[in-house]
Amino acid sequence: GQHILGLEHMSVADIERVLNTADEMKKVTKQDIKKLSTLRGKAIVNVFFENSTRTRSSFELAGKYLGADVINIAASTSSVAKGESLRDTLLTVQAMGVDAIVMRHSAEGAAQYATRYVKAVVINAGDGAHEHPTQGLLDLLTIRQHHGAIAGKKVAIVGDILHSRVARSNIWGLLKMGAEVHLGGPKTLIPKEMLDMGVAIHHRVEDAIADADVVNVLRIQLERQKKGLFPTPREYARIFGINDERLKLAKENVLVMHPGPMNRGLEISPDVAYGRFSAIEEQVNNGVAVRMAVLSLTLADGVQA
Numbered sequence: 625g626q627h628i629l630g631l632e633h634m635s636v637a638d639i640e641r642v643l644n645t646a647d648e649m650k651k652v653t654k655q656d657i658k659k660l661s662t663l664r665g666k667a668i669v670n671v672f673f674e675n676s677t678r679t680r681s682s683f684e685l686a687g688k689y690l691g692a693d694v695i696n697i698a699a700s701t702s703s704v705a706k707g708e709s710l711r712d713t714l715l716t717v718q719a720m721g722v723d724a725i726v727m728r729h730s731a732e733g734a735a736q737y738a739t740r741y742v743k744a745v746v747i748n749a750g751d752g753a754h755e756h757p758t759q760g761l762l763d764l765l766t767i768r769q770h771h772g773a774i775a776g777k778k779v780a781i782v783g784d785i786l787h788s789r790v791a792r793s794n795i796w797g798l799l800k801m802g803a804e805v806h807l808g809g810p811k812t813l814i815p816k817e818m819l820d821m822g823v824a825i826h827h828r829v830e831d832a833i834a835d836a837d838v839v840n841v842l843r844i845q846l847e848r849q850k851k852g853l854f855p856t857p858r859e860y861a862r863i864f865g866i867n868d869e870r871l872k873l874a875k876e877n878v879l880v881m882h883p884g885p886m887n888r889g890l891e892i893s894p895d896v897a898y899g900r901f902s903a904i905e906e907q908v909n910n911g912v913a914v915r916m917a918v919l920s921l922t923l924a925d926g927v928q929a
């Protein structure tokens with residue numbers, strides 16, 4: 625097996641293999657009976673040190689649809705709450721004989737760290753502000769399905785980019801696949817060092833979304849703002865929020881994405897979130913297919929990851 629730690633070091637061929645496999649998996653999840661036997665006899669554990677709705681449950685469903693046994697450990701209800709270390713938690717899980725560990729942690733590099741201690745396949749489900757590779761892959765899949773291609777598309781990523789692992793995985797993945805990436809938001813939420821990644825940075829959100837094929841709106845991570853949000857939430861919504869009026873600047877067939885959870889009325893208005901350009905629920909649906917693809921490619925016997 626091969627670990628899935630991030631998109632920065634994933635090859636274009638590997639990304640395409642995941643997307644193509646996810647297309648196949650999507651056909652399976654549309655059927656009434658979803659159960660496959662691809663991963664029968666395999667055990668997967670979701671170890672989540674941070675909260676999750678989408679990622680944790682879609683990994684669980686993905687594993688179950690493929691016939692694996694899946695268990696969940698949430699830090700808040702585990703012995704982590706008694707002070708057990710990350711390393712000891714990993715060694716304990718490993719001793720149970722699991723084949724894959726899907727892990728979310730607040731520290732950058734946590735998934736990489738895990739690979740030093742366990743033989744199981746490690747899949748990063750989010751490490752601090754570093755990477756969230758399966759989110760990046762499901763976003764690529766959503767763009768490819770809607771626009772038919774990723775290369776040459778203008779993708780605007782707007783919102784709290786500073787704290788966002790979703791932004792970083794999207795940027796690496798999109799640039800590799802040949803998209804043009806424009807970041808939009810206040811100076812306080814876009815580190816200028818990100819220019820070195822090969823993106824354009826705009827502090828007028830209108831400039832970021834002008835003629836965009838895709839507008840990916842990211843959550844303002846209020847819980848991670850060290851000195852409160854600047855501009856204030858009310859100002860942010862007025863100056864940078866994506867609403868119907870602003871969206872008219874983008875292409876006519878623009879795709880609006882948001883990884884969730886949303887602060888509705890802050891970074892995205894309800895008319896856009898539930899409007900005709902929104903792919904938010906499609907992203908969630910694609911999340912199951914992408915996680916099935918990643919699990920089968922890394923875990924199935926005889927399948928090359």
Ligand code: CP
Pocket residue numbers: 675676677678679680759883884885
């Ligand atoms: N998009 C995403 O990672 O959502 P959750 O935090 O609910 O998993």
